[in-house]
């Protein structure tokens with residue numbers, strides 16, 4: 039099965055820079071923002087957004103990691119998943135604008151689980167969603183606020199997001215599993 | 217994981233994974249909202265043929281914090297005490313729709329019989345069977361040791377080189393058996409100490425060193441010293457002359473406590489007989505992890521229930 | 535006795551000779567090649583081994599009292615299916631076979647069923663309680679002519695009582711069959727004590743609890759000049775004690791069960807109560823020693839300890855389960871698998887250990903006689919060639935608690951002749967009505 043690369047390192051970098059600008063703009067500045075990445079790769083994307091926001095605005099916004107495994111509604115349909123660590127910045131969720139960061143938005147179920155998980159850490163003023171790729175096929179009424187790239191795809195296709203911190207390379211590719 | 221019947225059947229990776237998940241569970245227990253929705257809609261039955269309020273409460277807390285429905289079924293005063301068989305009880309639980317059965321039974325092997333029987337589809341979690349195993353107790357002990365040694369960096373680690381001495385009635389102890397298998401699987405060095413009458417025959421193949429001298433064991437400076445409970449009924453059955461002599465030879469008294477290194481952990485599965493196998497001062501010493509063990513028990517049991525009740529069943533570690 | 539005549543052609547006797555066998559009026563009337571079939575039903579026995587009808591010195595028939603487990607009828611049907619023509623019925627019924635009345639009832643039930651001879655064993659002590667001697671003399675003088683006395687299930691552990699029992703039965707040339715188990719060393723015992731029990735957390739049944747009783751008993755028997763029979767010997771140490779006793783000239787005989795010749799304690803690991811038995815399954819070293827002891831004659835006989843139990847007694851947690859295994863239907867196959875096929879014994883030894891010696895120990899006549907002209911027509915025809923998984927279809931008693939279900943076992947009993955008529959015909963058990971007709975014809 040041949041994988042077709044649709045975003046290269048520079049494309050990803052540009053997309054993240056744009057998203058960082060959009061986040062600041064929609065929040066009217068960086069104050070009260072928290073970036074929360076969803077493991078595995080959302081965590082590193084959130085970290086990069088933090089760097090971009092810092093570069094653009096000179097402000098270090100808090101970053102957290104939020105694992106949603108224990109909040110999923112499909113645990114009985116998948117092989118057992120091991121949860122990954124959750125590290126939320128202390129005492130800042132209440133009243134903040136939390137931007138959830140994930141690599142791919144698909145059915146929306148991960149984000150639903152993330153909203154539940156987030157609720158157990160506090161009561162944000164608002165929650166926004168930033169994703170590197172939106173591939174469609176939503177099963178829940180969830181839509182992203184910030185999108186790196188829309189990639190309409192077939193159900194049988196697989197979207198692979200790779201980031202340097204985990205995979206040694208920045209790249210998004212499409213693979214046909216059919 | 218289809219069932220959790222023993223630690224003997226756990227390999228290192230499966231054990232470390234369970235302990236890691238227990239770390240995640242422990243993290244959630246420091247939050248304001250400690251309840252997770254993970255096992256919503258699942259029914260966990262605590263099937264206790266033997267009284268153990270402590271263990272039952274721990275499992276109940278674990279199941280409830282994962283949002284499972286919990287049914288407590290105590291054999292006392294139920295149809296079981298009127299002679300209903302394990303089979304009939306199991307089939308009743310099947311009809312009720314139990315997804316997991318946490319079973320405590322005075323008969324060694326009863327959880328395995330239940331798991332192999334075909335009477336019930338639910339996953340079976342052994343909460344202590346006779347003098348066989350008590351896997352979640354050993355897992356919480358290992359969890360406690362790992363946290364004391366590695367702290368926040370515990371995830372992914374085993375107990376390589378950790379020296380554990382288990383003292384007392386090994387013969388009748390399911391806690392000791394589960395710990396021997398699990399700790400050695402995790403790389404720890406296990407020493408068993410107690411009167412020869414309370415050591416099983418046939419331990420030559422056990423991954424443990426056997427000794428009879430507690431003073432020597434204390435002076436060897438173990439990383440953890442686990443004192444087992446002495447049951448009252450053993451005293452009338454010629455295993456040792458009397459409680460005083462037992463305490464003098466195999467109890468953790470103040471003198472032995474003072475010779476124990478500062479980094480050593482003093483452990484006890486509870487409930488303790490203060491003044492018999494452990495002195496009050498030892499039980500309350502900062503080195504004692506007795507209360508930590510209780511708290512960790514909930515996290516470990518959450519992890520076990522999670523592994524048992526999530527997943528589509530194709531998990532290779534089961 | 536029956537008036538039917540049979541000509542069994544081309545059978546191989548235990549000593550290896552091939553011969554025709556003519557049976558008439560309950561006796562073997564002719565042996566030789568090419569016998570005339572005049573007036574006889576002919577049975578082609580080519581490829582089959584003709585053994586003297588098998589005699590089991592250790593069977594639990596459960597009637598009276600435990601008919602939900604087995605009755606004399608169902609138990610003797612199982613016996614016939616396994617090639618047995620005589621079973622010695624253990625005394626642990628309810629009421630206990632400790633009076634002339636109960637043993638005569640047992641005898642009569644066997645006669646009425648007609649599938650095999652039922653020879654009652656009398657209890658040594660009243661109610662198997664181990665306190666007072668039962669009426670040994672009355673049982674010996676009853677119509678059942680009891681010669682074997684046993685509290686099996688319990689050990690006659692009191693040394694003084696055991697001595698008295700041994701002495702007392704000398705008057706009738708009787709024998710005490712001892713279930714050797716020191717009760718104080720086996721309180722709550724669940725399985726062999728050793729590496730497996732240590733791991734499984736099941737209370738151990740140490741070999742020494744058997745060996746020490748055997749050692750005491752052989753010394754007692756020697757001291758008072760009485761006969762001792764040791765039931766279901768299960769350990770290598772017991773073999774050593776027995777070998778020593780025989781070398782000293784003690785009048786001691788011993789039995790081993792088929793399951794102790796084949797199975798080990800490793801099977802307990804799954805806590806499946808089918809493998810729960812008393813004495814328990816032991817180590818491979820014990821199994822090996824037991825086989826060699828049969829081969830060299832230290833152990834005299836194989837006896838089944840056929841112990842039927844209802845399903846619910848085994849469908850439960852291990853410690854709650856009953857001890858015991860059914861064994862009549864599988865005994866000959868297990869003996870072939872464990873003793874004949876590995877070359878420890880030949881078929882003439884099988885005739886000895888499963889027929890001649892048990893009849894001699896039990897002091898009965900008309901059973902356990904080598905097949906010869908004039909001998910009673912108690913004959914088992916056995917095909918040693920097929921190897922198949924042993925299934926519940928092979929069990930013909932009431933209970934299914936066989937440890938061999940699902941294992942491959944060689945051989946098949948094809949015909950069993952008891953008192954001149956077939957109880958098992960071409961692999962099929964005969965119906966009770968047909969057997970009743972045979973009894974009327976006599």
Ligand SMILES: [Zn+2]
Nearest residue numbers: 686687713765
């Ligand atoms: Zn017996």
